[in-house]
Amino acid sequence: MAKVFEKTKMLTDVPFHYCPGCTHGIVHRLVAECIEELGMQDKTIGVAPVGCAVFAYNYFNCDMMEAAHGRAPAVATGIKRVSPESLVFTYQGDGDLASIGMAEIVHAAARSEKITTIFINNAIYGMTGGQMAPTTLVGQVTTTSPLGRNEETQGRPVNVAEMLATINGAYYVERTSSHDVPNIIKTKKAIKKAFQYQMEGRGFSLVEVLSTCPTNWGLSPVESMGWLKENMIPQYPLGVTKDLGAAKEGDAV
Amino acid sequence: MAKELMKGNEAIAEAAVKAGCKAFFGYPITPQNQIPEYMSRRMPQIGGAFVQAESEVAAINMVYGAAGAGARVMTSSSSPGISLKQEGISYIACAELPCVIVNIVRSGPGLGGILPSQGDYFQATRGGGHGDYRLIVLAPASVQEAADLVMDGFDLADKYRIPVMVLGDGMIGQMMEPVEFQERPAVELPEKDWAATGWDGKSRDRAIVNSLYIEADVMSEVNKKLKAKYDEIEKNEVRVQNFMTDDADYVIVAFGTIARIAKNAVLKAREQGIKVGLVRPITLWPFPADAVDKISRQVKGMLVVEMNQGQMLEDVRLASEGRVPVAFYGTTGGIIPAPDDIVAELVKMKEGK
Numbered sequence: 001m002a003k004v005f006e007k008t009k010m011l012t013d014v015p016f017h018y019c020p021g022c023t024h025g026i027v028h029r030l031v032a033e034c035i036e037e038l039g040m041q042d043k044t045i046g047v048a049p050v051g052c053a054v055f056a057y058n059y060f061n062c063d064m065m066e067a068a069h070g071r072a073p074a075v076a077t078g079i080k081r082v083s084p085e086s087l088v089f090t091y092q093g094d095g096d097l098a099s100i101g102m103a104e105i106v107h108a109a110a111r112s113e114k115i116t117t118i119f120i121n122n123a124i125y126g127m128t129g130g131q132m133a134p135t136t137l138v139g140q141v142t143t144t145s146p147l148g149r150n151e152e153t154q155g156r157p158v159n160v161a162e163m164l165a166t167i168n169g170a171y172y173v174e175r176t177s178s179h180d181v182p183n184i185i186k187t188k189k190a191i192k193k194a195f196q197y198q199m200e201g202r203g204f205s206l207v208e209v210l211s212t213c214p215t216n217w218g219l220s221p222v223e224s225m226g227w228l229k230e231n232m233i234p235q236y237p238l239g240v241t242k243d244l245g246a247a248k249e250g251d252a253v
Numbered sequence: 254m255a256k257e258l259m260k261g262n263e264a265i266a267e268a269a270v271k272a273g274c275k276a277f278f279g280y281p282i283t284p285q286n287q288i289p290e291y292m293s294r295r296m297p298q299i300g301g302a303f304v305q306a307e308s309e310v311a312a313i314n315m316v317y318g319a320a321g322a323g324a325r326v327m328t329s330s331s332s333p334g335i336s337l338k339q340e341g342i343s344y345i346a347c348a349e350l351p352c353v354i355v356n357i358v359r360s361g362p363g364l365g366g367i368l369p370s371q372g373d374y375f376q377a378t379r380g381g382g383h384g385d386y387r388l389i390v391l392a393p394a395s396v397q398e399a400a401d402l403v404m405d406g407f408d409l410a411d412k413y414r415i416p417v418m419v420l421g422d423g424m425i426g427q428m429m430e431p432v433e434f435q436e437r438p439a440v441e442l443p444e445k446d447w448a449a450t451g452w453d454g455k456s457r458d459r460a461i462v463n464s465l466y467i468e469a470d471v472m473s474e475v476n477k478k479l480k481a482k483y484d485e486i487e488k489n490e491v492r493v494q495n496f497m498t499d500d501a502d503y504v505i506v507a508f509g510t511i512a513r514i515a516k517n518a519v520l521k522a523r524e525q526g527i528k529v530g531l532v533r534p535i536t537l538w539p540f541p542a543d544a545v546d547k548i549s550r551q552v553k554g555m556l557v558v559e560m561n562q563g564q565m566l567e568d569v570r571l572a573s574e575g576r577v578p579v580a581f582y583g584t585t586g587g588i589i590p591a592p593d594d595i596v597a598e599l600v601k602m603k604e605g606k
Contacts, residue, residue: 042453045322057461063449065321065462068344071314074306078318078326079449081302082276086322086451104314107307 021221070101073108112169112203130216165241171203262287313341323448329355343382347464351410368587369423493541498530518595549573
C-alpha cells in the first residue's frame with residue numbers, strides 16, 4: 001500500500017505529555033515538519049521554555065537547550081552569535097514570554113537577532129495550574145482571577161504580535177491560530193516563512209499561535225476550539241503585523 | 254612579549270582574548286565598564302561576538318547559550334549585577350557549562366557604592382544562587398595575576414565543566430600596572446562532545462543542555478555527580494601563597510588586594526620585632542583549609558584582614574578548629590586599610606587584648 005503520511009523524523013518517538021485537546025502537540029509537529037522540509041535537520045538548535053513545553057527538548061529531534069523561565073531569547077542570542085550558520089528557535093508560552101521574559105523578547109527583537117520565536121498564547125499559565133497570564137482575557141476566570149480578570153486591578157491583555165511589530169528591529173511577526181485545519185495550515189506556512197527569513201540572514205521573526213488549554217479552561221477539547229475562536233480571536237486578531245520582507249518586495253505589509 | 258602598562262579591567266579583557274574567548278556578553282556597571290568597552294572593540298577584530306545585553310540577567314543567559322554551543326565565553330559585572338546573574342549561574346552550574354565570570358566587587362549591600370570591597374566573598378564561595386553547587390573562585394592580588402588567573406580560569410572551566418569566577422575588587426579593576434601576556438603551554442582538555450552545535454544523527458548523542466530533573470533519584474544522581482566533581486577540584490586545584498611563614502609566631506590571612514597591603518604590614522611588624530607571616534588564599538573556593546590548618550598548629554594567633562565585616566574569617570575559623578585565637582580586622586564602604594592599621598591590630602593581638 002502506498003504511504004500517504006509519515007511522521008516527521010524531526011520528532012522523537014517519545015509520547016507527548018500534553019493534555020488531550022491541547023494544541024502544543026500540533027504546533028510541535030508543524031515546527032518539526034518545517035525543519036525537515038527546509039533540510040535543516042543537522043543545523044537546528046532549539047531552546048525550550050519553562051512552562052508546559054518545558055520538556056520540548058525530549059520531543060524535537062535536534063540539539064536542544066532548556067532555558068530559565070523567560071530567558072530563551074537571551075539563550076538563543078548566545079547560541080546564534082557563536083553559531084551563526086545554525087537555525088535557532090525558541091518555543092515559549094505566554095507566561096514565559098509575555099510576563100517574566102518580556103524584556104528578553106523585546107530586546108531580542110530590538111537587536112534584530114536572527115532567531116525565530118514560536119510563541120504559544122493560550123491565555124493562561126498551564127503548567128502551574130491555571131493562573132492568570134498577561135494574555136488572560138478580561139473577565140476570564142483563572143485560579144488567581146477567581147471572579148474573572150478585573151481590568152481595573154489586573155489590567156488588560158497584552159497583544160504581543162502588535163507590540164513587537166512596533167519594535168524597529170523586528171523583521172517578521174504574524175499571529176495565527178491552531179483551532180481548525182485551515183488555520184493550522186496557515187500556521188505552518190508562517191513558521192516556515194519565519195525559518196526561511198532566518199536562513200536568509202534577515203532579522204528577528206516571531207509567530208504567535210493562539211492555542212487551547214482545555215484542562216485549565218475547564219472545557220472539553222472540542223469546546224476549547226470553539227472558545228478560542230469565539231473569545232480569543234476578537235482580542236487577538238489573526239494576520240501579519242509586520243513583514244519587512246513583503247514590504248521590500250513591494251507587497252502590502 | 255614585552256610588558257605593557259594596563260588597567261586591570263583591560264588586562265582582564267585582553268587575557269580572555271589571549272585565552273581564546275570568542276564571545277562576551279555584558280552590561281554597564283561601575284567599576285568594571287572597561288571590560289565590556291574593551292571587548293566591544295576587540296571581539297570584532299578576532300571574529301568573536303560582543304553583545305551589550307539589556308540586563309545582567311540576559312547577559313548571563315547569553316553566556317549559557319554560547320557556552321552550551323561550545324564557545325569559550327566570558328561575562329563581567331560588579332556586585333549588584335552579579336546578584337542579578339545568580340539565577341543564570343545556578344543553571345550554568347547544574348547544566349555543567351564552562352565559562353568565566355568576572356566580579357569587580359564594589360561595596361554593598363543594595364546599590365552600595367562604587368568603591369572597592371570584598372563583601373561578595375560569601376556569595377562567591379557559597380554558590381550564590383539557589384541549589385547545591387560551587388564555583389571555582391580565583392582572587393588576584395595584582396593586575397598581572399588577574400590576567401594569569403583569567404587565562405587559567407578558562408582552562409579550569411573547560412577541564413571541569415564548571416563556571417569560574419574571578420573575584421577582583423575596584424582596586425584591581427581600576428589600577429594600572431605592568432602586565433605581560435606569556436605564551437602558555439597548550440593544555441589538553443576534554444572534547445566538548447556534549448555541546449549543542451547541530452546534530453547529524455550519528456557522530457554523537459543528541460545534545461540536550463539542561464538543568465531540569467523532576468525524578469528524585471535522577472536529580473539525586475546529578476547532585477552526587479556534581480559533588481564528586483567538587484571533591485576532585487578540592488583535591489587538585491587549591492592555590493595559596495605563604496609569605497614569611499617559616500618562623501612566624503603570628504599570621505595574617507588575607508586575599509586579593511588586601512593581601513598586598515598585609516604584606517607591607519608583615520614587613521613593618523617584623524621591624525618592630527613581631528614575627529609575622531602572611532597566608533594568601535588564591536582560590537577562595539576551593540579554600541586552602543589544609544594550609545590554614547597547618548599554620549594554626551605553628552602560630553600563637555591569626556589575624557584575618559578583609560574589606561568586609563568578616564566573611565573569609567568563618568573559613569579560617571573552621572579550618573583552624575579553635576586551636577589558636579583568630580582575630581579580625583575589617584574595613585567597609587570602600588575604606589582601604591593602611592599597613593599601620595593592620596600592625597596596630599597585630600600588636601593588640603600579641604599583647605592579648
